[in-house]
Amino acid sequence: MALRKKKRIKPSIPTASMGDVAFLILIFFLTSTIFTRDRGLKMLLPERTEEQEKVKVKPENIVTVAINPAGEAKIKAVGFDLILGPAEFSEIKRVVEEKLLERDTLLVISLRTSKDAPYRSMVEALDQIKLSRVTSADGRELRATKISLIPTSEE
Amino acid sequence: MRKSIIRRYKEPAEIPTASTADIAFLLILFFMVTTVFRTTTLRLKIQLPQAKSTERILIRRNINHILVDVNSKIYIDDHVVSIERIGGLVAQKVWDNPDLNTVLKVDESVSYGVVDQILDKLKEAKAFRITFASEQRR
Numbered sequence: 001m002a003l004r005k006k007k008r009i010k011p012s013i014p015t016a017s018m019g020d021v022a023f024l025i026l027i028f029f030l031t032s033t034i035f036t037r038d039r040g041l042k043m044l045l046p047e048r049t050e051e052q053e054k055v056k057v058k059p060e061n062i063v064t065v066a067i068n069p070a071g072e073a074k075i076k077a078v079g080f081d082l083i084l085g086p087a088e089f090s091e092i093k094r095v096v097e098e099k100l101l102e103r104d105t106l107l108v109i110s111l112r113t114s115k116d117a118p119y120r121s122m123v124e125a126l127d128q129i130k131l132s133r134v135t136s137a138d139g140r141e142l143r144a145t146k147i148s149l150i151p152t153s154e155e
Numbered sequence: 156m157r158k159s160i161i162r163r164y165k166e167p168a169e170i171p172t173a174s175t176a177d178i179a180f181l182l183i184l185f186f187m188v189t190t191v192f193r194t195t196t197l198r199l200k201i202q203l204p205q206a207k208s209t210e211r212i213l214i215r216r217n218i219n220h221i222l223v224d225v226n227s228k229i230y231i232d233d234h235v236v237s238i239e240r241i242g243g244l245v246a247q248k249v250w251d252n253p254d255l256n257t258v259l260k261v262d263e264s265v266s267y268g269v270v271d272q273i274l275d276k277l278k279e280a281k282a283f284r285i286t287f288a289s290e291q292r293r
Contacts, residue, residue: 015172015173015176016172016173016175018172018173018175018176019172019175019176019179021176022175022176022179022180023179026179026183037211037212037213037215038211038212038215038218038220038258038286038288039209039210039211039212039288039289039290039291040206040209040210040212040258040259040286040287040288040289041206041208041209041210041286041287041289042210042212042284042285042286043285043286043287044283044284044285045274045277045278045282045283045284045285046278046283047278047283048275048278048279067267113267113271114267115266115267115268115271116266116267116268117266117267118263118264118265118266118267119204119261119262119263119264119265119266119267119269119270120204120263120264121267122267122270123204123205123206123263123287123289124204124206126206126287127206127207127208127289127292130206130208131207131208149271149274151267151268151271153268
């Protein structure tokens with residue numbers, strides 16, 4: 001009789017905490033999920049003044065990148081005068097980096113975009129300018145920080 | 156006979172809990188499947204330009220979106236807005252939150268003239284902090 005009873009005990013895994021485990025996992029994923037954040041190129045616009053005050057910048061400190069309606073770019077700086085097709089925008093980075101080494105923090109980049117040019121070209125040029133960074137002789141990291149966005153119109 | 160009566164009393168009452176997890180997951184799946192995210196933006200087809208130097212905007216509560224679709228229509232807060240009205244609308248937002256970051260989500264084929272006009276209005280509204288929304292290029 002006693003022997004028989006011992007055999008009758010059923011083995012079982014406790015499942016009461018399954019729900020808790022499930023919620024734990026749920027809460028973990030809820031807190032660790034990041035929704036698609038906004039991404040983009042940051043810019044700080046200049047203050048707008050009533051009368052357009054003119055800031056004098058020496059021509060050797062300026063790199064002008066002009067974009068025409070066809071999406072082609074033209075780089076003008078002292079020592080450079082290049083015309084780039086839509087696929088050659090990486091050249092902008094090279095020129096800006098070279099000028100950065102030469103001119104350090106004085107460098108101003110003037111991005112002149114035609115009003116009829118596609119926005120894509122302007123962002124691509126801005127991207128190249130933002131990408132350019134070099135380390136100076138004394139170990140500082142130089143970047144193009146002074147960028148001015150200028151609209152142009154062909155008439 | 157007597158023995159069996161005593162046994163009946165000893166049995167503890169129990170609710171089966173093994174299926175709680177299944178029910179929980181079923182509910183989660185149900186809500187996951189039935190949830191519909193905002194579909195209004197889907198109707199706007201905006202192909203953002205690509206850029207390698209794309210940065211993430213970390214602080215989300217200061218963001219103000221301005222959307223411009225392929226047809227150069229401008230949207231602020233899900234409303235179509237004319238260029239003249241941007242200044243006033245954004246100025247109000249800047250007044251409420253001086254740290255406002257305006258994210259310009261502009262379709263890549265829009266002509267730059269439209270973007271320039273918006274930038275001009277933003278300067279007027281003193282919304283100087285802007286971001287040109289772009290997609291990461293690898």
